[in-house]
Amino acid sequence: MQLMLMSAAILTGLAVFFMVLGLTRVINAGSEVDDRLDAYATMSAPFGMAASEQSGLSDRVSSYLNDRSFAGSVRASLARADVKLTVAEYLLIKIAAVVLPFALFWLLTGYMISGLIFALVGFLIPEVWLRTRARKRVQEFVLQLPDTLALIIGGMRAGFSLQQSILNVSKEAPEPTATEFMRLGQELQLGIPLQEALDGMVRRIKSPDLEMIVSVFKIHGRVGGNLAMVLENVGSTIRERVRLRREVQVITAQQRYASYVLGALPFVLGMILMAINPEYMLEMFQWNIFLCIPITAFIMTIAGFLVIRRIVDIKI
Numbered sequence: 385m386q387l388m389l390m391s392a393a394i395l396t397g398l399a400v401f402f403m404v405l406g407l408t409r410v411i412n413a414g415s416e417v418d419d420r421l422d423a424y425a426t427m428s429a430p431f432g433m434a435a436s437e438q439s440g441l442s443d444r445v446s447s448y449l450n451d452r453s454f455a456g457s458v459r460a461s462l463a464r465a466d467v468k469l470t471v472a473e474y475l476l477i478k479i480a481a482v483v484l485p486f487a488l489f490w491l492l493t494g495y496m497i498s499g500l501i502f503a504l505v506g507f508l509i510p511e512v513w514l515r516t517r518a519r520k521r522v523q524e525f526v527l528q529l530p531d532t533l534a535l536i537i538g539g540m541r542a543g544f545s546l547q548q549s550i551l552n553v554s555k556e557a558p559e560p561t562a563t564e565f566m567r568l569g570q571e572l573q574l575g576i577p578l579q580e581a582l583d584g585m586v587r588r589i590k591s592p593d594l595e596m597i598v599s600v601f602k603i604h605g606r607v608g609g610n611l612a613m614v615l616e617n618v619g620s621t622i623r624e625r626v627r628l629r630r631e632v633q634v635i636t637a638q639q640r641y642a643s644y645v646l647g648a649l650p651f652v653l654g655m656i657l658m659a660i661n662p663e664y665m666l667e668m669f670q671w672n673i674f675l676c677i678p679i680t681a682f683i684m685t686i687a688g689f690l691v692i693r694r695i696v697d698i699k700i
Contacts, residue, residue: 484506501658532561537612
């Protein structure tokens with residue numbers, strides 16, 4: 385018993401340390417665009433990370449992780465969600481989100497399996513939060529695209545070049561468009577060509593509308609033409625698509641929220657019962673015929689959630 389308490393206490397302490405370390409970095413990050421240029425540059429061109437002096441344990445750990453195969457996807461997700469964390473800092477928070485609930489519920493209930501269940505939930509929470517934040521940010525960016533094109537067209541008709549008009553968006557547009565175009569400007573100052581910088585924005589903001597706009601820029605760079613008139617036509621098309629998306633979101637709002645409630649209810653109820661009476665719940669997880677109950681319930685819940693989401697996911 386003493387060994388279990390000591391192990392749980394050590395794990396809890398480590399988890400709290402990792403969580404505080406990562407969250408402190410988030411709080412102090414602010415709008416540090418300049419010291420993140422290497423991460424943003426790697427999103428737009430296969431140059432590798434910008435050369436920088438590596439000093440301290442945190443920098444050495446970050447340098448080691450940046451060489452791993454999974455670091456690129458993690459860095460892309462962080463940039464897409466505009467979370468100012470390095471790969472190492474994000475992984476520290478994710479480790480803490482796994483270790484802390486495992487240690488606490490193992491300590492409180494005395495059953496390791498309950499700690500493992502909540503550790504799985506803790507493992508999924510940062511990933512779900514990151515994906516949700518990125519999806520909302522992309523949606524806001526797409527909704528602002530017509531106004532963004534209007535700013536670019538206005539700048540070009542006022543006598544600015546295409547690059548100057550694009551950079552002017554970072555001063556006039558709201559978030560998250562301003563941040564994305566500020567990143568674009570920082571990459572251009574690093575010497576990255578405009579087309580490659582725009583490709584990097586497309587990789588961060590995965591949107592067919594943005595891809596269409598970038599294609600217009602590329603075609604204009606090769607064959608020329610009246611770019612302002614073409615962008616105005618594209619802007620009108622995107623504005624209509626945005627209007628239709630909003631109408632579809634309003635019509636399907638009830639079904640989407642129903643999928644969230646129906647998908648989360650069994651897990652929330654199961655965690656509450658596990659915390660109240662773990663002996664009762666653990667009977668279903670024994671290696672016998674009754675083990676098919678939670679397995680079947682889990683599969684059917686996930687399948688129902690995916691089916692509902694598939695039905696209401698109307699492409700425009």
